[in-house]
Amino acid sequence: MTVTIGMSIDRTGAWAVVSRHARVIAEARVEGSSPAESAAVALERLGMTTRRARALHVAIGPGWSRTKVLTGLPALRAGDLEQLVRENGSRFFIMPVGGGHIAARSTRNGTVGECFDASVVAAVSQGLHGRLPLDIRFVSCASALAALVGDGTVTYTESDATYEMVFAGGRVAAVRTSHPDQARGADDRPRARDAAVGSILVKPADHPYWIVRARPAQVSRRRARVAAALACAAGVIALASPLAASWSQNRLSGMERRSIERAYRTARGMISSLNAVSASLEVIARFERHTPPPTLPLLASLTRALPADASLVALSADSAGLSVVTLSDRAVDVLAALDSCGAIVEPRLAGPIRPELVGGFTLERASFTARWSGRP
Amino acid sequence: MIRARERAFMLTGGVVVLLVAGSHILRARGAGASDDMGADLARMRGVVASIPMLRDSLRDRRRVWSGVSGRLFAHHSVNGAMADASRYIATAARLSSVEVRSLDVVADSVRHGVVMITLSLTATADIRGVVGLLSRVERGDHLFGIRSIGIAQPSIAQPGSMAEALSVQLKAQTVGLIGNAP
Numbered sequence: 353m354t355v356t357i358g359m360s361i362d363r364t365g366a367w368a369v370v371s372r373h374a375r376v377i378a379e380a381r382v383e384g385s386s387p388a389e390s391a392a393v394a395l396e397r398l399g400m401t402t403r404r405a406r407a408l409h410v411a412i413g414p415g416w417s418r419t420k421v422l423t424g425l426p427a428l429r430a431g432d433l434e435q436l437v438r439e440n441g442s443r444f445f446i447m448p449v450g451g452g453h454i455a456a457r458s459t460r461n462g463t464v465g466e467c468f469d470a471s472v473v474a475a476v477s478q479g480l481h482g483r484l485p486l487d488i489r490f491v492s493c494a495s496a497l498a499a500l501v502g503d504g505t506v507t508y509t510e511s512d513a514t515y516e517m518v519f520a521g522g523r524v525a526a527v528r529t530s531h532p533d534q535a536r537g538a539d540d541r542p543r544a545r546d547a548a549v550g551s552i553l554v555k556p557a558d559h560p561y562w563i564v565r566a567r568p569a570q571v572s573r574r575r576a577r578v579a580a581a582l583a584c585a586a587g588v589i590a591l592a593s594p595l596a597a598s599w600s601q602n603r604l605s606g607m608e609r610r611s612i613e614r615a616y617r618t619a620r621g622m623i624s625s626l627n628a629v630s631a632s633l634e635v636i637a638r639f640e641r642h643t644p645p646p647t648l649p650l651l652a653s654l655t656r657a658l659p660a661d662a663s664l665v666a667l668s669a670d671s672a673g674l675s676v677v678t679l680s681d682r683a684v685d686v687l688a689a690l691d692s693c694g695a696i697v698e699p700r701l702a703g704p705i706r707p708e709l710v711g712g713f714t715l716e717r718a719s720f721t722a723r724w725s726g727r728p
Numbered sequence: 729m730i731r732a733r734e735r736a737f738m739l740t741g742g743v744v745v746l747l748v749a750g751s752h753i754l755r756a757r758g759a760g761a762s763d764d765m766g767a768d769l770a771r772m773r774g775v776v777a778s779i780p781m782l783r784d785s786l787r788d789r790r791r792v793w794s795g796v797s798g799r800l801f802a803h804h805s806v807n808g809a810m811a812d813a814s815r816y817i818a819t820a821a822r823l824s825s826v827e828v829r830s831l832d833v834v835a836d837s838v839r840h841g842v843v844m845i846t847l848s849l850t851a852t853a854d855i856r857g858v859v860g861l862l863s864r865v866e867r868g869d870h871l872f873g874i875r876s877i878g879i880a881q882p883s884i885a886q887p888g889s890m891a892e893a894l895s896v897q898l899k900a901q902t903v904g905l906i907g908n909a910p
Contacts (some may be wrong), residue, residue: 443768566740587744591751598758605765616774622782623775629789631840636871639844639903643873648862663881670899 357398357405359391360493361423361476362413363511364389370401377401387416387472388479395483408488412475414508414515416469417492418445419524421462430458437465455490464523466492494524644671645724650695659685665717673723675702679710683718694721742796742834778863799871802905809904816870819909823851824860828898835904843904847874854892865900875899 355377359368365383366389369376380397382390395402398715422444423588428436437444437456445452450471458463467489480488497506498519508515518526647669652674658664662680669675674696678686683705702719709715737893801816803809810833821828829850836844853861865872878897 432733518756587747587843591747594755595751595758598755598762602758602762602765605762605769609765609769609772611823612776615779616772619775619779621787622779626782626786626789628794628840629786632842633789633793633796635840635842636903639873639901643901644875646866647874647877648866650858651862664879666878666880668876668878 354406357408360411363415366394368394388475391476392479397545411493411496411511412468416472418467419492419494422465653695657689675721677719679715697725800903820864824850824857826857826861828834846901849898851896873901
């Protein structure tokens with residue numbers, strides 16, 4: 353798909369754009385260089401976007417061009433008319449010091465003649481030579497703006513000079529400059545303006561208008577308000593979104609909490625019951641742990657173990673152990689019998705063995721102690 | 729003197745600062761509340777998830793408890809449980825032909841609905857009565873533990889025709905269940 357390159361060159365530098373279907377797809381601006389260098393650098397900066405370009409329109413700034421409507425010319429074909437004007441250029445224009453490059457073209461409102469600074473045209477042609485297979489067409493920026501504006505006034509600032517261009521019926525009616533060195537006759541009265549300026553550029557193929565960009569790029573009040581409103585909305589969203597997320601999370605948590613609260617209460621009740629039952633069971637278990645072995649089997653095994661001639665005078669048993677007092681023929685036989693009793697361990701004499709007269713017989717009274725073995 | 733434009737700028741800046749600070753405070757507060765709520769929710773989820781396990785444990789322990797609680801002296805008051813326990817011992821002594829000289833009952837404080845009741849018995853009986861009393865206490869329907877027992881034969885040399893009179897001192901402990909069962 354072919355594209356068109358438009359370039360504006362004036363005393364401030366060069367500005368080049370690539371357009372396709374009346375849309376700028378790339379642009380490059382070079383400031384403060386010579387016309388040849390700025391044109392070459394600008395074209396180079398456009399890069400690969402220019403590889404399908406077939407035409408290059410170069411608009412020369414008002415400092416290096418003159419534009420006027422030519423009257424009194426005979427009705428000739430376009431080529432002949434341009435040749436006529438070029439051959440009699442000094443009759444139509446005050447020629448620049450380095451010579452003039454004359455061009456003329458017919459419009460609906462008459463013939464428009466343009467005179468460019470020949471050195472600038474040569475420099476630009478030389479700077480662009482061989483870079484692209486381009487058909488270079490020069491036009492004055494005033495003519496370009498006239499095609500776009502139709503009727504009205506445009507202030508064009510170039511370097512330290514300001515030009516006021518007056519258009520009427522799609523052609524240049526007057527160009528006035530405020531720079532004292534740029535005075536060009538009766539219709540060039542200085543008239544500076546503070547207004548923003550236009551910078552031209554490219555006339556796309558099959559498009560009736562020139563693309564013009566305002567300079568400096570001022571943002572309209574409405575756009576600024578919209579941008580401010582959008583920024584405020586973005587700020588509010590940025591501030592509110594975490595709060596909203598937290599609120600949403602809390603709400604979901606609350607819903608889930610309500611849904612499981614009943615089950616949670618049931619579980620808490622079960623835990624409480626379990627703790628109560630466990631505590632009561634622990635009390636019972638502790639009671640059984642600290643209860644001595646059953647007394648009855650122990651007494652039975654003890655009495656079975658004692659010798660037949662031994663009498664049990666007293667018996668005392670508690671959790672610590674056992675103490676018995678016996679009367680027998682020989683106390684050592686009782687001690688041996690106690691030692692053979694499986695229910696007790698470590699039987700020993702707890703005091704002296706005293707002889708005692710009972711029913712005409714002399715018996716030995718002895719006290720013994722022992723510990724429970726834990727086995728019945 | 730501040731111009732109107734500067735005043736508007738300062739006012740706007742102040743509002744923005746207040747909004748940002750307020751948002752931070754609200755966010756921090758919301759985050760803290762959210763963390764607390766999340767922790768509570770996680771704890772509740774864990775408790776709810778353990779319900780089947782709790783149900784099984786509770787069923788097992790209640791089964792064990794139902795086997796134990798029938799052997800306790802259940803009453804709505806400690807004094808009632810003490811009276812039941814002393815009545816049980818006295819009945820066992822009477823059925824065993826044991827002559828009770830004194831019977832003291834002491835209870836501990838109630839813990840987890842359970843109270844320890846200690847009975848101190850002084851009695852006179854023959855050897856059969858002693859064996860019968862011990863048998864009824866230790867092998868009876870209620871949970872009893874013999875803490876100490878003292879048996880003395882005052883007159884070893886008495887004739888065989890006289891009735892045997894053993895002096896018995898018995899200290900037993902049992903458990904009372906106060907109030908509703910757990």
